[in-house]
Amino acid sequence: MSAAITADRTHAASRAGEPPLADLMAEIGRRARAASHRLALAPAEGKRQALIAGAGALRAAERVILAQNALDLADARAAGRPASFVDRLMLDPGRVDAIASAVEAIAALPDPVGRVLATFDRPNGLRIERVATPLGVIGVIFESRPNVTADAGALCLMAGNAAILRAGSESFRTSSAIAAAMGEGLATAGLPADAIQLVPVRDRDAVGLMLTGLGGAIDVIVPRGGRSLVERVQADARVPVFAHLEGVNHVYVQASADLDMARSVVLNSKMRRTGVCGAAETLLVDAAAVPTHLAPLVQALLDRGCAVRGDTQACAADPRVVPASDEDWATEYLDAIIACRVVDGLDDALAHIGRYGSHHTDAILTADADAAERFLAEVDSAIVLHNASTQFADGGEFGFGAEIGIATGRMHARGPVGVEQLSSFKYRVRGSGQTRP
Amino acid sequence: MSAAITADRTHAASRAGEPPLADLMAEIGRRARAASHRLALAPAEGKRQALIAGAGALRAAERVILAQNALDLADARAAGRPASFVDRLMLDPGRVDAIASAVEAIAALPDPVGRVLATFDRPNGLRIERVATPLGVIGVIFESRPNVTADAGALCLMAGNAAILRAGSESFRTSSAIAAAMGEGLATAGLPADAIQLVPVRDRDAVGLMLTGLGGAIDVIVPRGGRSLVERVQADARVPVFAHLEGVNHVYVQASADLDMARSVVLNSKMRRTGVCGAAETLLVDAAAVPTHLAPLVQALLDRGCAVRGDTQACAADPRVVPASDEDWATEYLDAIIACRVVDGLDDALAHIGRYGSHHTDAILTADADAAERFLAEVDSAIVLHNASTQFADGGEFGFGAEIGIATGRMHARGPVGVEQLSSFKYRVRGSGQTRP
Numbered sequence: 001m002s003a004a005i006t007a008d009r010t011h012a013a014s015r016a017g018e019p020p021l022a023d024l025m026a027e028i029g030r031r032a033r034a035a036s037h038r039l040a041l042a043p044a045e046g047k048r049q050a051l052i053a054g055a056g057a058l059r060a061a062e063r064v065i066l067a068q069n070a071l072d073l074a075d076a077r078a079a080g081r082p083a084s085f086v087d088r089l090m091l092d093p094g095r096v097d098a099i100a101s102a103v104e105a106i107a108a109l110p111d112p113v114g115r116v117l118a119t120f121d122r123p124n125g126l127r128i129e130r131v132a133t134p135l136g137v138i139g140v141i142f143e144s145r146p147n148v149t150a151d152a153g154a155l156c157l158m159a160g161n162a163a164i165l166r167a168g169s170e171s172f173r174t175s176s177a178i179a180a181a182m183g184e185g186l187a188t189a190g191l192p193a194d195a196i197q198l199v200p201v202r203d204r205d206a207v208g209l210m211l212t213g214l215g216g217a218i219d220v221i222v223p224r225g226g227r228s229l230v231e232r233v234q235a236d237a238r239v240p241v242f243a244h245l246e247g248v249n250h251v252y253v254q255a256s257a258d259l260d261m262a263r264s265v266v267l268n269s270k271m272r273r274t275g276v277c278g279a280a281e282t283l284l285v286d287a288a289a290v291p292t293h294l295a296p297l298v299q300a301l302l303d304r305g306c307a308v309r310g311d312t313q314a315c316a317a318d319p320r321v322v323p324a325s326d327e328d329w330a331t332e333y334l335d336a337i338i339a340c341r342v343v344d345g346l347d348d349a350l351a352h353i354g355r356y357g358s359h360h361t362d363a364i365l366t367a368d369a370d371a372a373e374r375f376l377a378e379v380d381s382a383i384v385l386h387n388a389s390t391q392f393a394d395g396g397e398f399g400f401g402a403e404i405g406i407a408t409g410r411m412h413a414r415g416p417v418g419v420e421q422l423s424s425f426k427y428r429v430r431g432s433g434q435t436r437p
Numbered sequence: 438m439s440a441a442i443t444a445d446r447t448h449a450a451s452r453a454g455e456p457p458l459a460d461l462m463a464e465i466g467r468r469a470r471a472a473s474h475r476l477a478l479a480p481a482e483g484k485r486q487a488l489i490a491g492a493g494a495l496r497a498a499e500r501v502i503l504a505q506n507a508l509d510l511a512d513a514r515a516a517g518r519p520a521s522f523v524d525r526l527m528l529d530p531g532r533v534d535a536i537a538s539a540v541e542a543i544a545a546l547p548d549p550v551g552r553v554l555a556t557f558d559r560p561n562g563l564r565i566e567r568v569a570t571p572l573g574v575i576g577v578i579f580e581s582r583p584n585v586t587a588d589a590g591a592l593c594l595m596a597g598n599a600a601i602l603r604a605g606s607e608s609f610r611t612s613s614a615i616a617a618a619m620g621e622g623l624a625t626a627g628l629p630a631d632a633i634q635l636v637p638v639r640d641r642d643a644v645g646l647m648l649t650g651l652g653g654a655i656d657v658i659v660p661r662g663g664r665s666l667v668e669r670v671q672a673d674a675r676v677p678v679f680a681h682l683e684g685v686n687h688v689y690v691q692a693s694a695d696l697d698m699a700r701s702v703v704l705n706s707k708m709r710r711t712g713v714c715g716a717a718e719t720l721l722v723d724a725a726a727v728p729t730h731l732a733p734l735v736q737a738l739l740d741r742g743c744a745v746r747g748d749t750q751a752c753a754a755d756p757r758v759v760p761a762s763d764e765d766w767a768t769e770y771l772d773a774i775i776a777c778r779v780v781d782g783l784d785d786a787l788a789h790i791g792r793y794g795s796h797h798t799d800a801i802l803t804a805d806a807d808a809a810e811r812f813l814a815e816v817d818s819a820i821v822l823h824n825a826s827t828q829f830a831d832g833g834e835f836g837f838g839a840e841i842g843i844a845t846g847r848m849h850a851r852g853p854v855g856v857e858q859l860s861s862f863k864y865r866v867r868g869s870g871q872t873r874p
Contacts, residue, residue: 388868
């Protein structure tokens with residue numbers, strides 16, 4: 001946070017004595033770019049020290065953060081926000097501690113900067129190395145969850161990037177208090193305060209300005225929020241975006257799958273948490289598995305409180321199943337609802353996923369190794385699994401320590417976006433006077 | 438090449454019986470996407486067979502290609518195109534053979550698809566692998582060099598991608614003949630003809646349509662041409678772009694550099710070929726090297742026919758040096774001209790490169806290992822070299838076999854863009870029934 005720019009404005013018009021929003025955002029961009037140059041060269045120990053001190057500052061500021069959060073919560077309730085929204089916004093001492101712990105976990109990650117990714121020894125004696133470097137300046141646009149301020153800021157910092165964070169207006173006060181604590185950590189380590197900047201105004205036009213890239217100051221935008229935010233960012237951004245639109249994830253069960261295993265994985269994929277992007281939304285049961293697997297799986301879901309929308313055969317498996325419409329196959333419910341369809345073999349399953357899937361996370365449950373290998377090779381999704389729950393779609397579960405999101409595009413980052421994917425590379429060439437013939 | 442769409446139109450209005458351009462381009466996009474799904478699963482041998490057969494067809498079609506080239510050349514000369522333009526367009530038997538050989542070299546590359554890039558064995562028994570996959574559909578927009586049709590098509594194919602190639606209108610006939618030969622290769626191997634499509638019309642509006650992404654059919658655009666083309670693509674593209682704007686490349690010489698080595702590397706960096714993007718454009722001489730290195734280096738360049746535009750000290754080194762203006766430090770001459778400046782130590786050199794460089798390729802010549810390491814770490818360019826010529830900025834010289842261009846951005850691809858950088862990845866997870874707690 002930069003001391004000069006802390007106005008709390010709620011609309012685009014500038015008040016007396018305040019810079020116009022475009023000037024303010026341009027200045028934030030310049031500061032971020034300047035900070036990124038220093039961060040690119042910051043040793044791992046400095047970044048770790050900043051994060052550990054930031055985590056300490058978060059814990060020390062618990063009362064301030066909770067007081068600001070109470071103000072945000074009161075506004076959100078007064079505005080009639082739904083309970084799920086209020087829950088994402090709400091902090092308590094345990095959640096503040098969890099935010100601090102997450103920052104400490106990021107501090108414990110290996111420094112991605114400077115890793116030698118590949119080496120090419122050339123016949124002329126040149127040694128060429130591909131070396132990881134930071135990306136530069138990362139713009140993060142998020143909605144209600146104030147922990148993103150700490151998470152995203154810490155991940156960007158560990159990868160040597162400057163972050164420009166734009167909090168949803170409803171979490172503005174809470175996010176500001178969290179950003180202040182992260183700023184204390186940066187100061188402790190002697191790193192630039194502008195390494196983690198929270199846009200200091202609520203003005204929604206700040207989002208549009210960030211999507212322009214602030215005159216080349218932002219290298220990539222990461223939207224974290226619901227579908228409408230992500231779609232808007234993808235449509236309007238003039239800089240690259242790491243986005244995932246939705247996870248219409250499938251679990252495809254073959255007859256050879258152990259039934260207990262299949263039941264356990266299907267239930268976990270759908271019901272462990274229904275609101276996460278890795279949750280399964282469609283169950284595909286192979287025609288050969290109808291006599292053995294269909295009813296037990298459908299009934300297990302129903303008994304666990306999941307609504308099932310099925311095709312004719314699934315409806316026949318249990319009277320509680322309601323008929324699915326074509327729309328159901330393409331729907332990310334994020335709720336205790338699953339679509340269920342019988343498919344006629346692996347090719348039909350692949351065709352269904354190719355038509356309705358969202359390239360996020362898909363699983364096959366089978367004892368047939370050849371079918372599993374084909375599924376893993378042919379399903380064009382960020383994450384493909386054999387005999388495991390789709391809910392493993394998570395950077396922490398991959399061992400990445402933390403993630404800034406899960407990307408469904410194929411450019412630069414795909415799947416869980418951790419510190420490695422927040423990096424670029426360059427080529428370092430060492431010679432002894434070589435010239436090119 | 439698809440047989441259905443081969444009209445030779447020169448403006449946007451559709452003629453009787455032809456589809457409107459937007460429909461034509463959308464159809465090309467759909468065909469490319471469909472082909473990309475098949476290519477993603479094509480084994481290496483099929484791709485290699487297609488390329489080797491394509492190279493054979495190129496050699497067999499030499500007379501046809503040269504005849505079409507003669508027509509293109511006649512038009513270019515009639516339009517008063519400069520000699521350099523005509524030279525880039527012109528083919529002869531040797532150049533046709535070189536195009537075929539380049540395709541064969543690409544066929545000999547390791548298949549990038551399916552490579553395991555990283556493995557993560559998790560405590561819960563999950564084995565997670567990051568596996569290389571194709572990017573999808575690549576749009577290549579180029580100008581006069583007809584060899585790009587074969588080069589770019591072959592590189593995209595080897596990486597499992599479909600290519601949509603838009604040739605400059607001046608090379609349209611030649612490029613069409615080359616594309617037909619590549620199509621023969623695809624047919625020989627049983628791969629989809631739509632894997633390498635040349636936009637079958639000269640209509641310039643096709644470029645604008647490609648930049649929209651053709652309704653999601655194009656994953657990335659690669660512009661190959663001059664600055665005005667690349668700038669237009671970067672400004673207007675709604676899909677990711679692998680672009681390099683220019684190479685304002687520096688050679689920084691310190692006093693400890695062996696003079697003979699420095700002279701040889703400086704001359705090679707500037708004069709081996711002046712028109713390539715890896716050519717040096719600015720010589721920075723350390724203040725400590727002025728008594729020993731400045732005059733010999735400047736005079737060697739002058740004696741080789743290079744104009745030198747210098748600061749006060751460089752002007753003092755030889756009467757043939759003319760004063761540089763501030764603009765010279767930011768200029769990519771692509772000609773036998775170099776800017777020369779004395780800098781006050783490593784920090785001053787880094788500051789100069791940071792201010793005027795284009796993040797392409799920069800070299801330090803020194804015997805001081807610490808200075809070299811700092812230069813390699815701190816210069817934010819795609820390629821940084823110690824004691825070697827900047828003209829090594831080339832995918833072939835890196836051992837990548839071939840390149841579709843040199844990227845100066847930091848997203849996804851950077852430096853020489855070979856088959857590896859034309860790839861994406863996904864995560865393959867193998868389990869035994871794991872569920873997430």
